[in-house]
Amino acid sequence: MTVFVAPSLSYSLLAPILIVLGGAVITVVFEAFLSKAIRPVAQLSVTLGTLVLALVQVWRIRHESSLTAAMGSVAIDGPAILLQATVLILAVLGVFLIADNEHFTVVAATLPGSEEERASIQSGEKLTEVYPLTLFAVAGMMLFPIATDLITLFVALEVLSLPLYLMAGLSRRRRLMSQEAALKYFLLGAFSSAFFLFGAAFLYGYSGSVSLAGIYDAISGGTGNNVFLMIGIVFLSVGLLFKVGAVPFHAWTPDVYQGAPTPITAFMAAATKVAAFGAILRIFYTSFSNAYWDWRPILTVIAIITMVFGSVVAISQRDIKRMLAYSSIAHAGFLLAGVIALNKAGLDASIFYLFAYGVATLGAFAVVTLVRDSAGEVTDLNRWAGLGKRSPFVATIFATLLLAFAGIPLTSGFIGKFSIFSAAYESGNKLIVVVGVLSSAIAAYFYVRVIVLMFFTDPADDGTSVIIPSILTRATIISTFAITIFLGVFPAPFLNFISSTATFIR
């Protein structure tokens, strides 16, 4: 008779994710049973409370490290803690923006331009489904970088993606564009998930295991069929690179960034990148590390194309959200340089960069939500002319965030860029450093162009104005600004914390 062995779960280590999932379930229940009047406030409080509670729990387990939680399908180690905390912090800042209901349609299922749509908007109700969706996405994002087997990875990937597909289609204005974005994101995302599964199947065929450790052992043993390994790595990478928007898997990025409601874009651009790069780092650093000879050249080429393509194409953009989308593509290329480095410095640098970039991105999109005319947000760059004159404060913050993207010293972006390129150089990859600094020079052009528009061009009288931000939006903007400067001037404590904490366990 087989004895039943209780699975070892280590609830305390899983608690951050469980808290978020629990919060998500509560918000679903609220959605069903609470009256419409108190729902927005209740949902917002539960969501924020959940995220903060999860953050506290992450802090409490920060010195833990375990490979046995959830029957060994997740790893709790330094990078896991750091990445989860990053996702949660970005989520809190993102929810501050999402709390502004002005951005969302009331009943997403109504036909754009229809009578029902008009009636639903006139009813003055507020959309609150976005809160449970956000929490589910956050739970997926927290699971993605800590998963240690391909099945858990896939589950996490879907848990984080599905809510995002929906959220991209919730925009109140330009709903057709928003729905198109959602559909595109969903279709391409489904393709990439298929690629991911396909790759996972080949890796299983190669190693006879779906766990990252098993694949690592098989690679170290060197007895498997290398063709299977190559196919597996390539297809798995396609699925992952799609999520971070690396060229040539970037096609969805500009459309989705532009079409999605801006708070969603902000949250997605910042947090998805953290989750996806977290998973990429874990997979490539722990599982594929001994096969680096096989994947490094491919990733190097992709990183170089991504940096150059993102920077060059961003120059010709006329829409601020599309420009930021291409800029995020370029930054994905810089981050890939940290993956390719495959050393401790690369890991530390990537984690720092993800945090710094995520924060700055949220801040930048938060500013985008403020620039409006009577028909909603104004994203046409030409209409941003003279913003520095109308609202010097907001324009200064936006300029600072752009300078951080450009990697100017005394901003977090510079420290990030320096650390990631020095890690890449240390690994012997000089080419990527040279291409990286050159594409930074190209990228500087379009960031500076926006600054010129805001400060050195006279405002046209076309009704564009900067609205007074809500307290929560203001909190996001000011804290992202403060973090960006602080990390640029006094990065030492943060860098120390990362470098003493971040070590993958295998």
Added chain:
Amino acid sequence: MKWLTSLMLLPLLGAVLVATLPKAKELLAKQLAFGTTLVVAVAGIAMATQFQRDNVDLQFAESHSWIPTFGINYAVGIDGIALVLILLSVLLAPIVVLAGWNEAVGGRWSVKGFYVLILILETMMIGVFAASDVFLFYVFFEAMLIPVYFLIGGYGTGARAAAAVKFLLYSLFGGLLMLASIIAIYVISGEQGGHTFDINALSQLRLSSTTENLLFLGFFIAFAIKAPLWPFHTWLPDAADSATPGTSVLLLGVLDKVGTFGMIRYCLTLFPHASKTFTPVIIVLAVISIIYGAFLAIGQKDFKRLIAFTSISHFGFITLGIFAMTSQGHSGATLYMFNHGFSTAALFLVAGWMASRRGSSKIADFGGLQRITPIMAWAFFFAGMSSLALPGLSSFVSEFLVLVGTYTRYPVAAVISAFGIVLAALYILLPIQRALHGPTTDGNESLTDLNLREKIAIAPVLAVILVLGFYPAPLLNVINPAAAHSIAKAGFSDPLSAIDSKGATK
């Protein structure tokens, strides 16, 4: 006492104070800014009196850990060369503020904004010369672009936005190349005993000659853009044309010196062999700059552009003196940097006053100023004589030293460059003849002469030019040991002159 840090904090403190003033208190902002720069100047002179001129080590050294993860320190310390340049910065700052009392009025933003930027810039100018940590130097080198960018774009005239962008992009491009080199030496220092950015430790690195040459180029191109050397000079005339006279003085008088200072402090110290390898090329570029700048200056129809091109010629002399690799050449080059700062200041300030009175800076619009505004005309004449290096004025000493220093090693280059002096006479005397002498042309009859404030501003500049022309010893005593030391550290020794070598064979 922590001289250098105090010197850097003072203007920053002033900037904070000015920033907190209400917008309407323009006069108070000006007075506060002037007071601050005056205090800094006095403090700078006080520091200079404490300087031990025969001590070739970095003096007033301070070092505090800044980002220990990367071995970055806040480390400052100066030798004679840096001291002279810091003196130049702190002496020119109050003059610029006083001379351009009403400069900020036509700007896009408030008057106090102008002075906040100037004061922040002063902090960074001191910092960039004082830094003895390469990373800290880079931070100042890049960060100071931002205030200049806003000074040109916000308070300049004409196509100011375009000029500001051109300036910023050129400088950023050079800066990013330098960043690649800095990353490389950082990584190499890590391989050879521990990550550091300390300039002395880095000068001990063992580099292969290919690496050294490439890294040298990264630094040199950044400095050549800054200096600016032909063919990297095209941003300068536009920037000088659009900036206010005061900004131009700081830009050409001080900021561009960072380029030539960097060549001595960083190129020669860190990469002595590569400096030797590239010397012939750089000498050729310097000679081209001298002649080309002079020829283009002759052809200019506008005072501001004329002065910009004369500066390109003068920077050619400075670069020539540096790469002649003789102690006279280095002393001459350093003295030249100081003198050029003052003679350019005089030229730009007087030209600025002429332009603001006449409403145009075209040479052809002036005529017979000597009769209408004798003091202004004589001040310009005096500044012009200094620019063409008339014996008895300070520039003569430095130009002579550079040519003597060059002749002992590169006689051909010295002979060709000497023609630059002849051309200088042309490019100075022609506009003087057209604008100051001859009959008074239409539109100039009602120009007013310099007022008391302007006289007070220009008098010390002219006095310095005159005194140093007859008695350069106070500066040379400080410069000479440092110059000899920098030559020796780069592995050069002064060639024996023909007479010396004959004497030696006897």
